[in-house]
Amino acid sequence: MSITQKGDVHVSTDGHVTVLEIRRPPNNFFDLDLIRDLxxxxxxxxEDSDCRAILLASEGKAFCAGADFQRRPAELAGAVEDRNPLYSEAVRLFHNRKPIVAAVQGPAIGGGLGLSLVADFRVAAPEARFGANFVKLGIHPGFGLTHTLPRVIGVQxxxxxxxxxxxLTGEEAAAVGLVDLLVPADRLRAEAMALAQEIAEGAPLAVQSTRATxxxxxxxxxxxxxxxxFVEQKWLARTEDHREGIRAVAERRPGRFVAR
Incomplete structure (x- = not known):
């Protein structure tokens, strides 16, 4: 593939591995445009036969801190669609056929955690943080996490x-099976690439067939x-608790929720 940049996603190749690097530092917040580009x-x-595996990475201190609720707090409350366009793009990601390795150097929070679970494998540094902090925001989990997270670490x-x-810290995430390989931060990209290269060494049609199964x-x-x-998120987005959750997270304090 000849593309080297699409929106805020930088594209490079190393042998049969294509690197997709999100470049929205420091937090790499996502929106519809970013997920659509990915x-x-x-x-x-x-459709690129030279690509046999994908390395998903990001620039900055966070892998992906999810959606920026401070910039667009009313987006869900004002939604009228039956289906969230952002989630439709997320589903497109789950339809892909090439194996994906995610390199997680820092926070993967909320929808950012969901994005990391698009990958087949997660390689992380001890400094990584994995969180599904939706209840602290007074909102329902999204990005398919209520299916993908139990699939990886179990329902309980x-x-x-x-x-x-x-x-969860990188170590805690590795202990529950959310992280497949825990490595020092200065070796993260190299170790994630090594895993992607190892996958790319296999017969590509057999790898894709096995993955599809x-x-x-x-x-x-x-x-x-x-x-x-999305149905649950829409009504919760109109509650007082959601507005309080956004304030509380921004102010780094426990929420004062009133069940309204």
Whole structure:
């Protein structure tokens, strides 16, 4: 693929591995444009026979801190669509055929955690943080996380993360199976690339076929789950608790919720 940049996503190659690097430092907040650009790129790479694996990475202190609720706090409350366009783009990501390794150097929070779970494998540094902090924002989980997180770490551990909003360190995430390989920060990109290269050494058609079997029905399940998540998010976005949650997170304090 000859593209070297699409929006805020930089594209490079190393052998049969294509690197997609999000460049919105320091927090790498996502929006519809970013997820659309990523989904378009992975679709193009599905048709590129030279690409046998993808390394998903980001520039800055965070892998992806999710949506920026401070800039667009009313987006969900004003939504009238039956289906969130952003989630439709996320589903496109789950339809891709090439294996993905994510290099997680810092926070992967909320939808950023969801983005990391698009990948088949997560390589992380101890400084990484994984959080599904939706209840602290007074909102329902999204990005298909209510399907993808239990699929990776089990229902009980996923419920624990969702209900508490607690952030896991790199070590804690590795202990529950959310991280596949924990490496020092200065070796993160190299080790993630080494894993992607190891995958790319396999017979590409066999790798893709095996992956498709293991992920059979995943994209359809994410579509159904994001439809439900969006319904819940729309009414919760109109509550006092959601407005308080946004303030509380911004002010780094516990929320004073009133169940309204």
């Amino acid at each position: 989904s378009s790129l992975v679709e193009a790479l599905d 551990k996923a419920q624990w993360m969702f209900m508490t909003g607690r952030r 293991l992920r059979r029905g995943l994209a359809d399940a994410v579509q159904a789950q994001t439809d439900h998540e």
